[in-house]
Amino acid sequence: MVDETIAGVAGVNQGDRYVSGDRSGRALFVIGALTVALVVTALVSLTWGASDASALGLVGNWLFGAVPGQEALSARDSIIVYDIRLPRVILGMLVGAALAVSGAVMQGLFRNPLADPGLVGVSAGAGLGAVSVIVLGGTFLAPFTALLGSYALPLAAFAGGLVTTIILYNVATRQGRTSIATMLLAGIALGAMAIALTGILVYMADDRQLRDLTFWQLGSLAGATWLKIAAAGPIIALALAATPFMAKGLNALALGEATASHLGVPVQRLKYVAIVAVSAAIGASVAVSGGIGFIGIVVPHLLRLAIGPDNRYLLPASALLGACLLLLADAVSRTIVAPAELPIGIVTAAVGGPFFLWILLRKRGIVDL
């Protein structure tokens, strides 16, 4: 008989039958709870701010039109809610989900819990792509921006992220084994190169472009518009929609590439699809909100503690918790120095940095450099 407290037994009750070691029931419960939490957070975010449009009135307005006995939304409230807050909330959810799921997929792909798009230079590469369009869009890249319109920015960021991920993967992986030290160091090098090139572009930028660029440095959801959602939303949605098909393969990949292939996983194809999906999600996110760090490493890590590393549950749960946490961080960034606004990247870094250190201290040996 196994001593449950010592062995750290994990399991769930399935009906009246306890299946030791099966965390799927717990995972489904957590996913349900996160869904509720996200809906609540989104509704609260819609009402949170300088205007006093109430959540109740808002939901009533959606469901029944004007509720009898309650005032309909004033035109001013309506503009604030539909044209300022709603795009911001939707963008926050999209970006939060994209960052968290990208982190989880990348960690599965590199077989390492420290792989994070922000940490290993992918976000910096995506940023370089986006800044190129902002600065060179009127001159050098004019045909590109003319052809693609509002998609030029996210697609350029996607291309930057993709190139970085492919280089990173090829440098860090030899014969199916990914060296953690090489991955982190190559990420630092690639990130530095991308930031240097970005710096050159910023140096070339004019005043109007510099204003556009300021939010890249810190990351922000301010300035969310329906146009940005229309540009980045489909790309992020497509990337997120692809992830459920990777879940089983990523689970098998935890046993190594050879074993995954023996389990019937088309490993090469999985890797290509995962790299493209991560680059697309990160590229689109960076294009609309700049570099928001640590969501991709904190969210999957917390969820692995709660529901285990099974990607069939980890990926959807990461999307929900990522969306939720980014909305909360945005609420903090909007209110902590009100009426001014703190860039959200500062909030996620201020919370995520210490959390990252805690991961390192708690699980000594997780980084075998």
Add this chain to the structure above:
Amino acid sequence: MIEARQVSVSIGSKRIVSDVDFTVRPGELAAIVGPNGSGKTTFLKALTGELAYTGDVSLNGRNAVSLKPWEAAGIRAVLPQSTALSFPFTVREIVKLGVTSGRSGVLRGEDGRLPERALARVDLEGFAGRYYQELSGGEQQRVQLARVLCQVWAPVLDGQARYLFLDEPVSSLDIKHQLIIMNIARDFARRGGGVVAILHDLNLTAMYADQICVMHRGRLAAAGSPQEVLSDDLIEKVFGCRLRVGAVPAANVPFVLPQSAAA
């Protein structure tokens, strides 16, 4: 039937395996033995499609190269020497990967308890909720075997034999579990499947193998039944040390052979 014809493997410019012919029929347990570095694991990796090779390998008459990964996963399962895990999966979650990846061949509804049955077979009852990374090397090896068994639980499915490829399945096990694992392998073969196992213990090999393939410097030095293959001359030639088959130690030296195990 597994058929390998003129299989050669080169890694870089170095030829590791040269022109090996090899056949395993359903119902057979074939052991591959040989000194360290003789190309056993490399040959096994060629058979399982993990390494590129020249020559032909076929499984049940189908060229192994033409099999899609998921098709191959329904015909054969592979146990590697050791498996390091990158995330804290429970033992049950690991074994379940075998059920969801291969074709266990048990009825739908019965497969829900298959991980528990497989764990019981490898003498790990009650380990389902433990974290894989916290187990000893021998226990991890048996968890992986349980996963592999789930992948091809029925040795024969749709009239086709299925196969186990085991790379040193008993290398980190105590004698009791060596016997348990070898009995599982032999039972799989008796029920119509085929087993290819790399082994180091010549006594276990002689006891369980229907066919022994001896590898030496990348080539097949001998193949046949234990009686045909295990001779003083061959062992001296291949392993480079003088040993006598069937010699009993001096009367005052205790020795323990797996063959003496009570059934």
